[in-house]
Each structure stands twice: as C-alpha cells, then as structure tokens.
Amino acid sequence: MSFSLRGVEFKNRVLVASGTFGYGDEVKDLVDVNKLGGIITKSLSAKPRDGNPPRRIVETASGLLNSIGLANIGVRAFIEEKLPYLNTLDTVVLANIAASSIQEYCDVLAALEEQQGIDGYEINVSCPNVKEGGLSFGTDCNAVKEITSRLRPLTQKPLIIKLTPNVTRISEFAQVVEAAGGDAVSVINTVIGMAVDITTRRPKLSSITGGLSGPAIKPIALAKVYEVSHAVRIPVIGVGGISSSSDAIEFLLAGATAVQVGTASFVDARTSLEVIDGIKKYAIDQGIADVGSLVGALDADISASVLQSWL
Amino acid sequence: MSFSLRGVEFKNRVLVASGTFGYGDEVKDLVDVNKLGGIITKSLSAKPRDGNPPRRIVETASGLLNSIGLANIGVRAFIEEKLPYLNTLDTVVLANIAASSIQEYCDVLAALEEQQGIDGYEINVSCPNVKEGGLSFGTDCNAVKEITSRLRPLTQKPLIIKLTPNVTRISEFAQVVEAAGGDAVSVINTVIGMAVDITTRRPKLSSITGGLSGPAIKPIALAKVYEVSHAVRIPVIGVGGISSSSDAIEFLLAGATAVQVGTASFVDARTSLEVIDGIKKYAIDQGIADVGSLVGALDADISASVLQSWL
C-alpha cells in the first residue's frame, strides 16, 4: 500500500483532501487519523482570510457546490495553533498553500519551512492572481510554471501542484510542473459551477459561481487523471468524487499513484479509512501482492482516447 | 413564451437536444412534438456513421456518460427517410451537423439547404478535426471561427454553433462565433469523462473517455451559460442537465434565451412538455407577463463572479 515521494514515505495511498478535513484535529473523535496515508491541510494564506459571505454551500445532484473563499486562519495561527497537534501524528502532513501573488506563495512556504512537522507542500493554484486582474493562476500555464520554479529552490520536501480541471488541456499544465521541478500533481480541484434560486432570482452562492465537487465530478476527474498520467512521468494524485474503495481503484488504474478523499469526508468522516480497507480487500481478492502494481494498469489502447472521440 | 431567431419563430423556449430525441418520429406515440419549441436532430454527417463499438453508455452519479461516436444515418438517408415526417410537424426543426473536416460541414449544410423543412442549423463542433490529427474543432478557437465563417454565406437560416465546455474560456469561442456571423450559441455539449471497470481493469466505454451529461453537469452548464451570456450579444441556448422547469428557469435567469432538454428525455420522453408547462405556471405565479423578461434577469453583481473566486 505504501509509496514514497522525494523520500517521504506514505503508509498507504489514501490521503484526505485540502479543505475537507480541516487541520486534522476537528475529527479526532471520529477517525484514527494515524491510519491515513496523509493529511493535506486546508489551504493556508499569508494572512488569515474571512472567506466569502454566506451562502457558501449548495447541494446539487450528487454534488456539492462551494464558495468558501478559502477562509483560513493564516499561516501564523496555523503554526501556533494547529501544527503542534499535527506534529503528534504518525502520518504524512502536507501543507496546502493558497495565495494571490507568487510572492505570497513563496512567503507562506518559507514560513512553513522554518517549522518542524510539515512533510511537504501542495500548492493550490486555483486562486486569483491579483496582478492579472484576478485571473486564476491555475488557468495560465506560465503562471503555473513560474509558481513551481519559484517554489522549487525553497524546499527539499515534496512539492505537489494541485491542478484545476477548468482548462482545455490539463496535461500541458502537468508538463510545465514536471519541467519546473514539481514532484507530483494533484488532479483535480473543483469544477466551476453555479446554481440559481428561482424564487429570489439570485445566485445561490454569494460569489455567483463556485467549485463543484463530489460524486457528480468523478467521471471528469478520472478522465483528467488519465490524460495527465499519460503526459508526465511524475506521480499523479487523483482527487474528485471518490467515496468508496472502488472509486479509488478506478483512479489507481487510470494512472493515479495515490488518491485523496474530499467531499465524501463530510458525508462520513471515516470514508478514507473505509477506502484504505477496501483497497486492501480488493488486492487480496484479486491476488495482487503490491497495490502499486495497479497504478496505471488500465488495459486500454490509448489510441481510442480523448482526442479521437466524437461527443 | 415565444422567441425568434433570424426571423424564425419558436413557439416556446424549450427545445429537445441533439442526439436525445432521435429524428422526432421515434417518440411520437409518447409526446406531442408539435408542442415543443423546436426539435434538434441527431448530428448528421455526410456519410452514415456506424458509431463506436459497445459499450457506449455508462450511468454515473446523477449522470450519463456516452460515447455513441455520432452513429447516424447520414444526411442522404435523413433527407429521404426522416425529413418527410419532420416536414409534417408544426414546430421548428433544426438540423444538427457533425463533420471531420470543414468541407464536410459545408457539404452537409449545402445538401440540407436544397431541401424544404429545415428551419435552421446547429453545428456540433465537438468533433475530431482529421487534418489536425483528431484534435477537436471545438477546442480550437480558429477552427470554430473558420467553421462559422465558411458556413455563414451558405445559408440565410439561423446558424447556431454548439460549444463544448471542455475549454478554458468558453466565452472566447462564443465571441468568435458572434464575430463570424453566427446567430446564436448552444451551451453546452457534454463534458469529457471516464469510468473504469475495476474487475476487468478496462475502461467501461470502448472509446475510453466519453461525454458526461445529465443532472450531474447542470451546475457546470449554468456557469458556462452565465459566462457566455455576459460576453456576447447573440442569444445563448442553454443545455446541460435540465430535467425540470425550475432547472430551465435557472438557465433563463442566468442568460439563456431558450433551453434544450437532453438526457432527461431518456428518463421521461415527456420532460420537455413538463418543462414548458412548468415555466408557464411559474410565470403566472410570479406575475410575469413575458417569459422573455426572465432572460438574464439574474439579480447579481457580476464583479463577484468566476474569475474572482478562490476554489
């Protein structure tokens, strides 16, 4: 079940996704977090962020639309209030970083580098680039390249870039991350979506549009993981709609080295543990000694793929 | 309820989407098709297309993943076998055209122009451009522009381009359509997705990836309609996950001049009629004389929108 990334050992291939597991301490009554492959923190920015006004969440058909607006306590408070607890855990802790300028990404990472207990970084590039009038870094290949190459020299720990699906060819983004020295990519962040209240005639979310997650987007995430894993050699961490071990195995087969459980943790905080157990059971049932051998083991002829298909 | 496009009157704002209502004759026992705002045919290509091998459909969480491969009878057989029936109908008939070269788009449209009974065209650009190694026309702004400008002189009837959501900024595609003389855009075609059979370790679809439709994608479609309707002046026809009148009203408020019902017709062929009745009822309940006044009537400050949001 284990795998390693730039020398960091993950005890299994199931992590919990940023923003869906808090800072790990909120659920300790419910979940033995030490059993997880890793915890990815809520995105951290340089300063605390209040986040968006209500309404921030809307349930859609098999999905969750959110516009939290990256409400977070900021890197300083994280270090003081949350890191000590995370330090007591026997699992990999990845800090997720969000920012509105490249400098801010660097500052947050540098602040965390000074601390003990962070095993690596996941960079959320689905953030508005204030210099570019709020255009998302994540949809701009050059910005993603620059973020990766500016951060790379700042740390020897694993540097994972989390890609947005809201682009034409996500594999191009993965390729620039690879070229700039990123250790892995997480695929995918939420898909842009919207919901309208027909009674008030207003958008349901205060930010009009938000990010769609949950089972509804699983097929989309899987296609992106498949596309990316054929375009780069660095590991792909699959995320999007995973709520069961069979979902997770789909991602492994499609090319993910590991997976993250997101929205499903809201439905049942123990989902990630069930996914871990389910993968183990599948491996036994199928006579597989090494779960790693499932990664990318899809039996398919890529020539029948994405770009060929008529929609 | 009515609206018009380049002189063609639609009796209401609810059409049935291409590929989800056949050629109109298959469901005549179940649905009074004359009550529809319009029928959009299955995509027609120059030659008949067999379509993809099985398996072509997979149900996902609140969604349908398909890789029909544009199986269709071809424009000749359509003219001989299907058009006579469509000619008897008292509703707008739009022919949807698919092709693997720009010339093929032109040929099919020209062949249809010689016939009576076609009121306009919807162009499916989610097709592989054989010249470009199978890259989808729909993800290439220049290709969409060229398709529109090559087709425009060939007809005086409404020319609608159906856009794919699988791009970074769909509004740019709508803008080139507008500039090249397109009368409207349909937003959206299916979203690329995938599903894996973990027992056989093979993709569930023969084409590996396919197009996701149904309630799962409604939030995505709505966000795209909202984005496009703020970027162009030509009408936007909303499609994606509509299964009820309240869904349809969300699209109208977000900026759609009309809507299409797709996958929901498979669940209940009468959905489109229920949507029409439901919109009428909503208008009465809300004291709205003209359903057209709902179009784009969303009470929202666009500055809070897409590009600003942190995901």
Added chain:
Amino acid sequence: MIQEVVPVLSREQVADGLFVLTVRCSRIANSVRGGQFLNVRVSAGVSTPLLRRPFSVSRAHDDSLELLFNIVGGGTRLLASKGSGDQLDILGPLGVPFRADDEYETALIVAGGLGIAPFPLLTEELLRFKKNVKTFVGARTTGHVYVSHLREVHIATDDGSDGFHGNVIQLLEHYLKHNRIVRPKIFGCGPTKMLKALSESSRQQGIQCELSLEGEMACGIGICQGCPVERVNGPKKYALMCTEGPTFNSTEVVL
C-alpha cells in the same frame, strides 16, 4: 408503446434474492409478447439511479404484468423495496418478441440464471401455437433455482446441488445426445458468455436458435443509440438491442 404510471399489486420473494413484482397495466398486458420488455423508472424525482431499467415481462394476465428480477445494484434494490400501494412509471411493451410461430415443432428453452425471466410468457404462447416445450435451466446452486410456469424442466447447477452437475449448455448437449428431437428450435436467454456458448453449440448441431440479449440501455426506444449489437453482416454494422432486439437469431449477431 405506452408510458404509464401503474400501481404495484404485490412483490414476492420467490427464491434466494429473486423477486416477482406484479403491476397492474391492462394495456400492456393485452398486447405484450414473450421476449418483450419494459423500461421501468425505479426512482421517481431523484437522479440516482438516473436511467430507467429494462426488465423482461415474465408473465401477463388479464390486466397485470409480472417482472422477475434479482438485486444486482441500486436500481434493482429500489425496485425490490416496492410493494402494494406504490406506483411505478413503466414504458412498454418494447423490443421485438421471440418468433414463437416459426417452422419447427419443439421449442428448447435454455435459460441461465435470471435468463428464465422472459420464458413463462413465451411458454404460454408456445403452447398456444401447439409447440412442444422443453426447458433447460442453469443456476449456480439449488437456492437460486426458480422454475414456476415453465414446461418439462431440466435443471443444471454449477455445484451439482440440484439436477445435472454442470452448466446448462452441457445439460442441453447431454439431453440432445440421448433424445431425438424432431425439428427443434432453441430459445436462449442468460449471461452473454452462456449465450455465446449456446450460439456455438446450436450452430454445431445445426439447430436454429434465437437469443434474448442483455446490455446497458438508456432510452429503450431507439433514440440514444446506446445499445449496439454487432451484426454478422448487413449494410449497418450495428443493430440496436432495444428496437431491433433484444431477441436476435443467433446467426445474425456477434456476441
């Protein structure tokens, strides 16, 4: 073809995980023929499961229809939770029925697992057409065997717990070796693997054979193009299972 919201009259568990659901619908009951199916909306107003689910009509009475099914996923689980007092939105009768009234004398019905579903209705028709009917039923184990309303039943179980120890094709071949059947025709339904073997076996023995196929469907009425079956030859490469099947002559299709 009609679409109607009909009352569920009863639901009964008739064998291990095997259910019979009876609904009232005289319009379909009066016209349906063996091999045809309904497309059933198992969830109303909810998007999971999204699509209708196809089920053979297993029996038809004056004004009611029986479906025979087992639980394999979310849709059938929901269906199994229905009972008297519930309603069901059904679409049917759909598909091409078995050609019961051909040139032959003895109908050899061959069913694997849930493949028995269409045969009680077909058997009634066959008897009306004065055919001899012999039925061969394969199941995993004895608890799964359900053979009501079938004629002259021969059973095979994979574990030998009931009848012949082996699969239903072996049972059929064994039977044909030891019995002379005049002008037979095979009617088969079951898992694709079994139908493939049955098709091959019938070809070798020179017996005509009609199969009812199974596979995913979205619309059930020929509009989605989602249910292709490869043809052996013919101008079109694929037939649609829902409108040109689900019954096919075994020589027509590639399984």
Added chain:
Amino acid sequence: MIQEVVPVLSREQVADGLFVLTVRCSRIANSVRGGQFLNVRVSAGVSTPLLRRPFSVSRAHDDSLELLFNIVGGGTRLLASKGSGDQLDILGPLGVPFRADDEYETALIVAGGLGIAPFPLLTEELLRFKKNVKTFVGARTTGHVYVSHLREVHIATDDGSDGFHGNVIQLLEHYLKHNRIVRPKIFGCGPTKMLKALSESSRQQGIQCELSLEGEMACGIGICQGCPVERVNGPKKYALMCTEGPTFNSTEVVL
C-alpha cells in the same frame, strides 16, 4: 461527538406534515442538551441527497432521541419514510447548547413554525434549573400547531384559526405589554426573518435573547467552513454556525 448507526424505534405523524422520529442512542441521549443537533445521513449508499441533514434534538429519554421535522425537500421526504426496523447513521451531539442556567428567572421561549423543535428538550432543562417557562408558538394555521412537552403555551396563527391572530412576535409583545415578567430571557428559534424581528424586538425591550439559527451545513463539525454567520464585531468576521452555534446571543450576530 459520536457517529453511530442507530435503530429507528418509531415514526409518527403528529400534525399536518409534521413528524416525530425516535431513534435509540443512549450515548447521545445521556449527554445532549437543548439547542444541540444531530447531523443525520438520510440516504445510505446513494449520492442523492448527498450531504447529511441537521436536525435539533427535540427530546431525549434514557436511551432514545426524538427528532421533530417536516418535509421540505428530498432529504426530509426520505427521513419521513423511515420507520421501526430501519437504521440511521447519526452524528452528534453537535453545536453549542442554549445557556439555560444564566442569570434570569423567566424563560420566554419563542418559536416560529418548526422552530419549536429544540424546545421540549430545553424546557426540561429549564425546569431542572427552576426557571419559569412561558412558551410562544407561531404557526401558519391551526393544523400546523404542535405544542407537546412545552410549558404555558401561547399560540399565534397567521390566519387566526388558533389563538392570537398575528405573528408570534406580535403575540410576545402583546403579552409583555400586559404582563410583568421579572428578569426574563428570550430563547428563539424559527425562520431567519422571524429571528431578525425577534432580535430587534428584544433589543428594544432590553431583554436578553438567545437564538438558534438555521442554514445550510455540509459537515456539521467545523471542517468545511460552509456555515458562516456574520458577527457583530470581533476579530473574526464570521462564526461557524455548526460549532460556534447554532445558538448565539442575539447581539453577537448579524442576521
């Protein structure tokens, strides 16, 4: 906080569209306090509805809990279909309870519509703390009124079909004008509009007031940040309804 799959003991319709669901769960029953809630998984194994649904604990017995709810959408419809023999995955007790043991003598409970839900449990506590309890309940019409396990109930209906003709705030103000209450404290729950009016009314009359708020929640345990409530002031702009509420002092929050 625990998560447990518990048996449903009963479901009863107690008024027009109003249901009481009783589940067995001694661990929560022993510790829950008035104003706290459960996050309930109404659908198991299906993705619609996807999220848990929050419900106040309405009463607690030795080993059982009562929820009081009406059907407003898919989740509550599913919940209303549960009954004895079913199981329910619940998470709780969640949230900050009402501060029942403050400095005051008379508790004025003010509930609009389903806002009565948390008050039977609170009433028990209040009586334990030897408070006077007076209850003001507003409903649309008489069929919607359900006042079991409340104390000294005054009713207002919008249509005048029961009790005071008007809304519950008017009823309360009317009551306070005509009765001298010593050291009162208001406990309110109901639609946000009503709570806004109640907050304003209590401010004007100088009565301390605690409100239980309602709004969308995803996790219910402080991890999703999906349930912000604007604070009047303080270093953080928003409080989380699920972990810092759902009960708030009316002067703390902007409605």
